[in-house]
Amino acid sequence: MGMQINTNVSALNTYRNLTATQNSLGKSLEKLSSGLRINRASDDAAGLVISEGLKAQIGGLQVASRNAQDGISVVQTAEGALGQAQSVLQRLRDLAVQAGNDSNTQDARDAITKEATSLVAELERIGNSTHFNGRTLLNGGGTAGSELTFQVGASGDENSQIKVSLGGANLVQSATNLSTGAATGGTSWAIASDDLAAVTGQLVFQSSTTSTDGTSTNAVTVTLGSAPTSYAGLAESLNSNSEFAAKFTAVVDYETTGDKLPKGITIKALDGGTVSADADTQTKLGGAGTPATATTGISFDNATDAQTAINKIDAELKKVSTARADLGAVQNRFDYAISNISVAIENLSASKSRITDVDMASEMVNYTRAQILSQSGTAMLAQANSAPQLALQLLQG
Numbered sequence: 001m002g003m004q005i006n007t008n009v010s011a012l013n014t015y016r017n018l019t020a021t022q023n024s025l026g027k028s029l030e031k032l033s034s035g036l037r038i039n040r041a042s043d044d045a046a047g048l049v050i051s052e053g054l055k056a057q058i059g060g061l062q063v064a065s066r067n068a069q070d071g072i073s074v075v076q077t078a079e080g081a082l083g084q085a086q087s088v089l090q091r092l093r094d095l096a097v098q099a100g101n102d103s104n105t106q107d108a109r110d111a112i113t114k115e116a117t118s119l120v121a122e123l124e125r126i127g128n129s130t131h132f133n134g135r136t137l138l139n140g141g142g143t144a145g146s147e148l149t150f151q152v153g154a155s156g157d158e159n160s161q162i163k164v165s166l167g168g169a170n171l172v173q174s175a176t177n178l179s180t181g182a183a184t185g186g187t188s189w190a191i192a193s194d195d196l197a198a199v200t201g202q203l204v205f206q207s208s209t210t211s212t213d214g215t216s217t218n219a220v221t222v223t224l225g226s227a228p229t230s231y232a233g234l235a236e237s238l239n240s241n242s243e244f245a246a247k248f249t250a251v252v253d254y255e256t257t258g259d260k261l262p263k264g265i266t267i268k269a270l271d272g273g274t275v276s277a278d279a280d281t282q283t284k285l286g287g288a289g290t291p292a293t294a295t296t297g298i299s300f301d302n303a304t305d306a307q308t309a310i311n312k313i314d315a316e317l318k319k320v321s322t323a324r325a326d327l328g329a330v331q332n333r334f335d336y337a338i339s340n341i342s343v344a345i346e347n348l349s350a351s352k353s354r355i356t357d358v359d360m361a362s363e364m365v366n367y368t369r370a371q372i373l374s375q376s377g378t379a380m381l382a383q384a385n386s387a388p389q390l391a392l393q394l395l396q397g
Helices: 009-034 045-099 106-129 171-177 193-198 231-239 242-247 279-285 303-356 360-396
Strands: 147-151 161-165 187-189 201-206 220-224 248-254 262-269
Touching: 009 360, 045 106, 045 147, 045 161, 045 171, 045 303, 106 171, 161 303, 171 248, 171 303, 201 279, 220 231, 220 242, 231 242, 231 248, 231 262, 242 248
Parallel strands: none
Antiparallel strands: 147 161, 187 262, 201 220, 248 262
């Protein structure tokens, strides 16, 4: 190669190599400082696509694990309340067995009936007051419905869900089946669920018992502040009115087949009279109502009724026990689901790490190599830039 001054090829070559070394040094510094092998799509386009998919799956599984934990909390809340309900039913059964003995006087039977009535009321209260995050769990419907769905997977298919059925854990219906103080029969209103929004303002009910001037002595006016969102909510609003509760009782009607969902309410007069409503109330409730069939409650008036009560209480105990067993099985399923999710998160995180995380030892080798080359390249660039000065010796000679 000749000696030129205008074009220093050696300097250009050295500069090109130094630029590449500097770029390599910068990438190594970026990887070492971030701990990631892929900091931008250009680092590994295919790896970026895979790692982002794994990242989304891991994030979804982490949320799914929390969902499953919430599912366990819901199940434990419901199962705990059912355990207390079981204790109530056991005491109620003890009373029925006690009432089966003809050594009891009428006063004793009245005392047994009073305690049984109180226990049944507590059973209904437990059913209406067992909530989780505002959702009623043990009234067969209400704000929660008879089935709850929990997302325990990261995918959008049914295999990522666990459904918990609470249809068999209906303590309000159990209380109705074991009612002791309310009169049988009554008037039933099959209100369409879409029409509940119209049930607001004043509702007027009366029984068939009248005074000598023809005016009902049992007329009651209840003012609802807002429309109920469920049949259980309507019954609760009516029964919470002290004037109404002194003369009437409202219970939720349920379907007899299928999921046995709520379908309306029945108003019963405590004096045994026929219940009716004024014209405005009938409009809100969707008609004049129809006579309801007699409830299948329990009685302790004699030994025969007491034995019948024992059988009915046993049937409700079996329902509660079955519901508790079902919830226990679901809780075990949630536990296994959480364990599976934890294993999946661990394995997917390891897979993502192998793709995106930098090998610090290997990258430190690259960084050291680039640093040495950068230093030597800088030195050689200085030498290459000084080479044309040799031409001055020829000019001075």
